[in-house]
Amino acid sequence: MGVDSMGGTTGAGSPPPDYKQSFDYKQRELITRELDRCILVEAAAGTGKTTSMVERMLALLRxxxxxxxxxxxAVTFTRKAAAxxxxxxxxxxxxxxxxAGGEEKERLEEALTHVEQCxxxxxxSFCARLLRERPVEAEVDLAFEEIDEEADRRLRAEAWDGFASGLIAGDPRGFLEELGRLGLSVADLRNAFEDFADFPDVEEWPLPAQDLRPDYDGARAGLDAYLAHLTELxxxxxxxxxxxxLIPEIERMxxxxxxxxxxxxxxQLMEVLALFDKGVGIVQREWKKTGCFSGDDAKEELAAWDGFRETVARPALTAWREMRYTAVMRLMFAAREHYDDLRRERGQLNFQDLLMRxxxxxxxxxxxxxxxxxxxxxLLVDEFQDTDPIQAEVIFLLVSSDPKETDWRKCRPRPGSLFLVGDPKQSIYRFRRADIVTYNEAKQIIGASGGLVVNLSVNFRATASIIAWVNEVFExxxxxxxxSGKALLRFPPRDTDESPSYVxxxxxxxxxxxxxLCGVLRLYIPEEFxxxxxxxxxxxxxxxxxIRGALDNGMTVPRTRKQLGxxxxSEAMPDDFMIVTRNTGNLSxxxxxLQRYGIPHQVTGGCALNELEELRLLHACLRAAIHPDDPAALVAALRxxxxxxxxxxxxxxxxxxxxxxxxAEIPDCLDPQQTEALKDACGRLRRYSLWLTRLPLAAACEGIAADLGLFALAAARPGGDVQAGSLxxxxxxxxxxxxxVWSAAQLVEYLGKLVEREEKHDGISALSGAPPAVRIMNLHKVKGLEAPVVFLADPSGEFEHEVERHIDRSGGRVLGYLAIYGGGGRYGKGRLLAHPAHWESLAEREREFARAEELRLRYVAATRAGAATIITQRCKQNSYNPxxxxxxxxxxxxxxxxxxPHNPPESEKTTISAEEMSKEAASISSRLDSAVIPTYDARGAKEYALALPAATSPLEVAVAATGELLPSTPAAGEHGVEWGEVIHLLLQAGxxxxxxxxxxLAATALAEVGMPVTLAKQAAGLARTVMDSEIWCRASESVARSVEVPxxxxxxxxxxxxxxxxxxxxxxxKEDDGWVLVDYKTDRLEGRSPEEVAGRYAAQVRLYAEAWERCSGEPVKEVIIYFTATxxxxxxxxxQP
Structure with a gap:
């Protein structure tokens, strides 16, 4: 059985050996037969997209x-998919x-020999490879660094902070003055910049007309009149x-x-008008309580509220927000320049840079x-429906038959050069720039260039009942x-700009x-909840x-023939189950x-690491340690x-x-236990403060966590493998x-962001071989995965979100429109501050795309199961259920x-006596003592040999040939070792x-070791003299030679x-009769004979000869010391021994 990227099974979703009898076989046959034509494979869920890719690759090679x-x-969407x-x-x-046989076998064998080159x-990563091969033409740093999304997010925050502080220091363009006049601050725009910087590919952000100005006088008059009416009411x-x-609003306003x-x-006027820009409702019976109003009166007041909102408040606010938009976008452009400069200075490229460059x-x-x-x-591309426009541009430029065509939409791929696999019904990443419009454009290019569109519809994953249900729901x-006329329930019969047709x-x-465990079931939540x-x-x-009952009772899951083989x-295992939620908030x-019932599980897309109690404890202790004068931080840590x-x-x-x-000193009058606890805590915090100043920050943090016993505490909790692994x-x-992170304060700040979930991370098991587990993930993480039994869970969080942006790629230029929200937090975006002209129509256009994508998300959810789909429904308030x-x-x-009821599994209790505790503590101490005793010694061979007693290494000089003093060398002294390194480097290069x-080379080497560069000529001359020697000539003419062999x-x-x-x-x-080993010595003889100086090194070179014989298994016939100075x-x- 294959294993998917999350550890689940893929065997059920792969075509069986005899799939040639399948309904769409003739379509599948085109993949391996039409190798001279470009192909777009539209593969519905469970039809074997990856198999299609592999078969095409093999056919091209065969x-x-x-x-x-x-x-x-072959290009994939994620690293796990690539693996x-x-x-x-x-x-x-x-x-x-x-x-295979014959020529096919030879071709395939050659491919297998060099498979790592594919x-x-x-x-x-593909774009990074292009840039590293041609960095000069790409105008990137030769040693550029790729940064992932999290690092880029931190860099973006740093860039915004630097830009904002720079405005305070000096604002020659008058941004702050203009924002202040419009009732805005730089702090209001931080989130907007995060969103704006996500779209560097947008070519134009259209701005409203410059002469735009709200009707302040008319708005003020209308406000006064309506307030007077409310005061009377x-x-x-x-x-x-x-x-x-409505009643509370009338009283409050x-x-x-x-x-x-x-x-x-x-x-101020616009801030007041914004208070009226909300929808309200009435309850007629409440109005009738005082006898002053009838039901019709209530309706009239509601109409008056709506009338003031639509005729006075909203037109003025629209013009005001459009006027603000121009000022905000001017600042955004300047902030992005600072962000771009920061990456350029550091030689860093984010994912968008890699694509755009x-x-x-x-x-x-x-x-x-x-x-x-x-x-x-x-070029073969998987999950093409998730490709954004810049990725599509790279792909089509690379396969274009005309290398001079600069518009990727006009490129025509070379015959057979491009193979795309995707399913437009699973295009669910519009928020990441993956656009169904881009997919449709690529499809048109393939068709116009003589390519084929192949449709795969035979699903090898799901049982007949699941497939029939999916067709019933979506066709x-x-x-x-x-x-309401808003949410799309079914795919259209023909492709549209927003949605593909159904297959x-x-x-x-x-x-x-x-x-x-099979079929489609409902999980019903009673009305009392x-x-x-x-x-x-x-x-x-x-x-x-x-799940606990299914595992305990040996319930069975339908299996395919392939799986049984x-x-x-047939019995259910934990990894046969998957829990899928629409959002990430409730995964924990x-x-x-599952943890309560002892069921192994794995969470993806959640924030298990952020919820770790031990992480909060570590943050509290570190915060107290770096702020010795903050009593609140200390008390929080102590408690x-x-x-x-x-x-x-x-x-x-x-x-x-x-x-x-x-x-501070601990008062002496406290209870002994209290005194001991406080002294221990304060002593530890003083020690931690010292560690944070003397050790690398990560090492200090790890040491503090260990000293506090946080790893052990985490491991002792339920699900301890994930708790400890996450820490x-x-x-x-x-x-x-x-x-x-350069300071302890920055480290504590980052830990605080983790604790507050400003940067979210999944947990991870500390065990290297985790057992089969139930997978829990949100819907965007589940695409491409499958399980026999899938729960569509978490019946909450369904509502139509406010539109944040609209990117229009339908024309010749990419246009961007951004709504500016401010004052939001973890649970919302805050109030609308600014927007472009005609925002309502733009937002409605974006909502149509979003509604179509919601339909595709439900399709992805419905097609994950192989045997059973279990869908949660609520008796009440089910409209909020996704x-x-x-x-x-x-x-x-x-x-x-x-x-x-199922009782949670009970851990086996063990009673430990005080005597056993003492014995175990002593054993631990003994093992720790043993652990620090070295089991081997490591020394330099030269150092070891020179330390041997003279009697063990008698000198037997066989040949001595002395020469005159060669080109002058520095006198032996403080740079003798460095000079030797330089000469050895030159001889190695020679x-x-x-x-x-x-x-x-000598000049560079001398500079690195701190010696005068003026000695470069002498060093090179000395090396050349050695290279003219007889021994060098012998080496050059030898059968095999190696230098600086470790x-x-x-x-x-x-x-x-x-x-x-x-x-x-x-x-x-190596010569015909054996190996020759040469050791260079840069010593100056200072009047001594070569034999005398060589005697000091005899043991060393003999040891080197022994090492070479042991490593090579062949004898050394000569061992030579060469004095470079003479x-x-x-x-x-x-x-001989």
Missing amino acids: TGKCGNIHSMA ELRSRFQVALEKAVRQ FIGTIH APLLPREAGNDL PRVVSHYDELERPD SAALLRGNPAVRRYFQSRFTH PGEPSRDT RLEQGREEGSGGE TRKEQAVEEEADLIART EGVG IYARA SEAFGVSDSALYACRKAGGSFSYH GKAVELLRSLRTE WHHFEPFLDPDGDLPDPG MSAPGADLEV FQILRDEGSATPTILRGAIDLVF GALVEIARV
């Missing part, structure tokens, strides 16, 4: 259409080699309004507006494009929209065995009990429910679980005259920031049965690269700790 495997590139494709391609290629990776209204929303004493100022490289350099077209002759028909799924799964929090908790508990049993609730100091102890300390500082992951996150559109298609009698410029050998002479000796051999070469050569005789 037939020789792709003559070299390194000319093929899966790489694995499946390798397996398929090995199988194809075994089955690029299989994400579009971003207020005394007549009932005191209790019940569920009526005159009082609120009275606090604005400068309505002559446009910003690659597109510019290919667009503007025909010669470079021709080079890469010859380099990559065949064209009526009603196509819900009762009916056909049955292709070969059943091997039946099972109890009215609050969404209650509903989610009840649902999570029922799901957990259902691979040994997969399902994880906790926490990390130290557990009681409130009574803190009160007693303060009452006795103590102060809340870990540097370790947090430390690794800190370690990855070593180039960004799955409520499935309700008409669910059998009311097909509810998921309640499995009844043998490895005979044509190297030794003087340039070695490592074990020397065990009967001592308790054997010694590992490490060294490097300067030169070794040209003297001394042969060292080998000593």
